[in-house]
Amino acid sequence: xxxxxxxxxxxxxxxxxxxxxxxxxxxxxxLESMGKxxxxxxxxxxxxLKEYNVxxxxxxxxxxxxxxxxxxxxxxxxxSVAKGIPLYASDAFVFNRNAPIKSIGKNYFVxxxxxxxxxxxxxxxxxxxxxxxxxxxxxxxxxATPMYIVPAV
Numbered sequence: 001x002x003x004x005x006x007x008x009x010x011x012x013x014x015x016x017x018x019x020x021x022x023x024x025x026x027x028x029x030x031l032e033s034m035g036k037x038x039x040x041x042x043x044x045x046x047x048x049l050k051e052y053n054v055x056x057x058x059x060x061x062x063x064x065x066x067x068x069x070x071x072x073x074x075x076x077x078x079x080s081v082a083k084g085i086p087l088y089a090s091d092a093f094v095f096n097r098n099a100p101i102k103s104i105g106k107n108y109f110v111x112x113x114x115x116x117x118x119x120x121x122x123x124x125x126x127x128x129x130x131x132x133x134x135x136x137x138x139x140x141x142x143x144a145t146p147m148y149i150v151p152a153v
Contacts, residue, residue: 004052006028013069014102017035018131020131061145100127102127
């Protein structure tokens with residue numbers, strides 16, 4: 001029996017790592033792990049590749065944890081090149097309803113009309129990243145280069 005053709009969404013900005021499986025744009029399955037992205041991303045994505053024919057990979061390219069973004073990009077770009085699967089990206093705000101994203105200390109990344117900035121937030125709302133129930137491909141770009149925004153030290 002042939003494997004189903006799907007798109008895969010990866011959110012690895014912070015724990016938990018989330019992977020969504022989409023058929024015809026609809027979320028049909030998801031995987032989640034509280035482990036380190038460097039350990040869990042290959043393990044979970046390996047499962048996805050065994051079960052499905054992946055047509056496209058979509059991921060949150062930042063801002064967020066510098067190391068998590070770097071690991072996700074290197075891993076997903078490698079899979080993309082090795083398997084001939086297109087890689088697309090969006091900023092992480094697509095997955096958290098534009099809520100502030102933790103940077104360092106009380107500093108948070110915020111999305112404004114002028115772009116993404118780092119702002120001090122005294123009492124931030126909880127930042128939950130969610131897999132969308134429907135994959136909106138228009139929110140993603142072929143520019144999958146990581147969005148490294150590192151605050152001045």
